[in-house]
Amino acid sequence: MFTEYSNGQAEPVYWAVANTKPSREAVARDGLERQDFTVYCPMLKKRVRHARQTRDVMRALFPGYLFVQMPRETARWRPISFTTGIRHLVKCGDGPGVVGDSFVRALKAREINGAIVRPAEPYRIGQPVRLTGGALMGQIATIIELDERDRLLVLMQLLSRPVKVRVEAADVAAI
Numbered sequence: 001m002f003t004e005y006s007n008g009q010a011e012p013v014y015w016a017v018a019n020t021k022p023s024r025e026a027v028a029r030d031g032l033e034r035q036d037f038t039v040y041c042p043m044l045k046k047r048v049r050h051a052r053q054t055r056d057v058m059r060a061l062f063p064g065y066l067f068v069q070m071p072r073e074t075a076r077w078r079p080i081s082f083t084t085g086i087r088h089l090v091k092c093g094d095g096p097g098v099v100g101d102s103f104v105r106a107l108k109a110r111e112i113n114g115a116i117v118r119p120a121e122p123y124r125i126g127q128p129v130r131l132t133g134g135a136l137m138g139q140i141a142t143i144i145e146l147d148e149r150d151r152l153l154v155l156m157q158l159l160s161r162p163v164k165v166r167v168e169a170a171d172v173a174a175i
Contacts, residue, residue, distance in 0.1 A: 028085030
């Protein structure tokens with residue numbers, strides 16, 4: 001993707017990665033937008049339980065980071081570092097570290113109603129699996145709980161008793 005600048009030349013679009021202060025992504029985004037930067041902070045819906053209530057809230061996909069659109073060849077990145085809510089720019093040498101426009105467009109393509117949609121879960125509750133790693137390699141188990149952090153709670157037979165074990169999703173394979 002290219003963008004037209006005041007000098008009439010088209011330059012490739014890159015996105016600098018800015019590190020924000022804890023939970024200050026919205027403050028940093030507002031400050032950068034007031035300086036006429038295009039900012040993208042991908043959001044994710046997360047289910048939160050508090051005081052016996054469950055609700056869905058929007059949280060940053062990459063907590064503490066946001067993307068700032070800029071042409072690679074200009075030095076207009078210094079004001080970003082002094083914006084309220086920004087801790088620093090992620091650097092690569094003397095300049096900002098950047099990601100290509102295709103990366104950000106791919107994230108935006110996965111958005112529905114302003115939130116990134118996770119791909120379908122590869123496993124489901126009640127599914128039998130074989131452990132492929134760890135001390136229990138080769139054992140057969142049944143998934144009883146899925147975790148947001150790619151961990152599974154499985155039920156297996158050990159020493160003639162049912163035992164619950166928490167394993168990494170990468171250490172199991174569907175049967």
